[in-house]
Amino acid sequence: xxxxxSIAVFVSGGGTNLQALIxxxxxxxxxxxxxxxxxxxxxxAYALKRAEQNGIPTYTVEKKQFQSQIDFENxxxxxxxxxxxDLIVLAGFMCILSEDFTSKYPKQIVNIHPSLIPSxxxxxxxxxxxxxxxxxRGVKITGATVHFVNEIPDGGEIIYQKAVKIKKNDTPEILxxxxxxxxxxKILPLAVxxxxxxxxxxxxxx
Ligand code: GRF
Numbered sequence: 001x002x003x004x005x006s007i008a009v010f011v012s013g014g015g016t017n018l019q020a021l022i023x024x025x026x027x028x029x030x031x032x033x034x035x036x037x038x039x040x041x042x043x044x045a046y047a048l049k050r051a052e053q054n055g056i057p058t059y060t061v062e063k064k065q066f067q068s069q070i071d072f073e074n075x076x077x078x079x080x081x082x083x084x085x086d087l088i089v090l091a092g093f094m095c096i097l098s099e100d101f102t103s104k105y106p107k108q109i110v111n112i113h114p115s116l117i118p119s120x121x122x123x124x125x126x127x128x129x130x131x132x133x134x135x136x137r138g139v140k141i142t143g144a145t146v147h148f149v150n151e152i153p154d155g156g157e158i159i160y161q162k163a164v165k166i167k168k169n170d171t172p173e174i175l176x177x178x179x180x181x182x183x184x185x186k187i188l189p190l191a192v193x194x195x196x197x198x199x200x201x202x203x204x205x206x
Contacts, residue, residue, distance in 0.1 A: 002074055002200050002203060002204065004032060004033055004034040004196070004200075005032055005034070005086045005087050005196040005199045005200065006033070006034060006036045006083060006084050006085050006086050006087070007021075007034060007036060007081075007085070007086070007087045007088075007089060007196070008035075008036065008037045008038070008039055008040050008083065008085040008087070008088050008089070009021060009035055009036045009037075009038050009039070009051075009088075009091050009190065010038075010040075010041070010088060010089065010090050010091065010093035011038060011040050011041075011042075011045055011047035011048075011091055011092055012040060012041045012042045012045055012047075012092055012093050012094035012095070013042070013045055013046070013047060013092045013094070014045075014046050014047060014092070015045065015046055015047025015048075015049075015050045015051075015091070015092070015124075015182075016092075016180055016185060017091035017092055017112055017180075017185060017187075018038065018047050018050055018051065018091050018092075018182055018190050020184075020185035020186075020188055020189055021035060021089065021091065021188060021189055021192060022035065022050065022051075022056075023189075024171075024189030024192075024193070029189050029190070029193060030189050030192055030193050030196070031077075031193065032197040032199075032200050033087060033192060033193070033195075033196035034080050034170075035051075035056055036056075036057070036083045036084075036085060037056065037057050037058070037059065037062075037079065037080075037083045037085065038051035038056050038057070038058045038059075038081060039058070039059050039061055039076060040058065040059070040060045040061075041060075041061060041062060041090045041093060041094060041095045042060070042062070042094070043060045043062065047091075047092070048060070057083075059079050061075050061076055061079070063095055069098050069120055070098075070100070071114050071143070072095075073097065073098060073100065073101040076101070077101070078095035079103070079166070084096060085158060085200055086108065087108050087109075087192070087195060087196060087199065088105060088108060088109040088110070089109075089111075089112075089192055090109065090110065090111040090112070090149065091108050091112060091188065092112075093111075094126065094127075094177070096151070096153075098122040099151040102149050102150060102151055103151065105119035105197075106150075106161055107148050107157075109148065109149035110143060110146055110147065110148055110149065110159065110191060110192065110195060111146070111147060111149050111154070111156075112145070112146050112184050112187075112188050113125075113130075113144065113145045113146075113147065113154050114130050114131065114142075114144050114176065114179050114180070114184060115130050115134060115142055115143065115144070115145065116141070116142060116144075116145060116161055116163060116185075117145040117154055117158060117161070117177075119134070119139065119142070119156045120133045120134050120137075120142070121145075121153075121154035122152075122153050122154050122155070123153050125154070127176075128172045128173070128176060131172040131175040131179070132172045134166065134175070135166070135170060135171075135172060136174065139166060140165065140166055141163050141164070141165055141166065142163070142166055142175070142179060143161060143162050143163040143164045143179065144161070144162055144164070144179055144180075144183035144187060145149075145158055145160070145161045145186045146158075146159045146160040146161075146187055146188055146191035147159055150159045155164060159191040159194065159195065160187040160190055160191040160194070161187070161201050162183040162186060162187045163183070164178055164179050164182050164183050164184070
């Protein structure tokens with residue numbers, strides 16, 4: 001059997017998407033990859049607890065502790081190489097990664113975004129702001145997208161999408177929760193498995 005893809009999950013907050021990946025690994029939905037490490041930009045992220053409870057090594061790399069974006073990213077790259085990471089999953093990671101960094105990992109970084117790209121995405125659309133914008137515009141359907149990360153914010157190739165209906169009395173908070181539960185946590189494990197299986201296929205053909 002070919003070696004599993006080594007996955008690093010980048011987090012900053014609650015880690016429900018990380019949990020979905022851990023659960024998928026346990027129940028065999030994620031079978032071509034293995035979460036080798038969790039990197040958090042926030043020392044207080046609950047996601048770190050979720051990783052520890054599941055025996056996954058964690059690192060905290062706080063941007064404010066570095067003089068520059070380059071130093072911050074170099075520290076991350078150092079950790080990634082020590083765990084032979086093949087795939088990075090941004091699961092609620094609240095830091096921007098520079099083009100210098102993303103270009104080092106072509107088709108090796110995936111992100112989950114809480115809307116149906118190309119709606120409500122790109123610069124400034126993160127967290128609750130995405131859902132506020134969807135409600136303000138009055139769309140009837142929103143959802144989530146898993147995509148590859150390139151130099152354009154939320155602009156890389158789309159891997160998976162799932163739609164979620166907007167309800168009459170939705171607030172940004174209610175909508176965010178429904179999108180997370182009905183879309184993000186469902187499609188992220190499926191998309192990560194798909195990408196890992198392709199990486200393994202690529203290795204076989206070498
Ligand atoms: C999710 O809505 C994700 O799409 C966004 O931040 C939230 C992360 O939640 N970028 P969690 O940390 O996975 O619980």
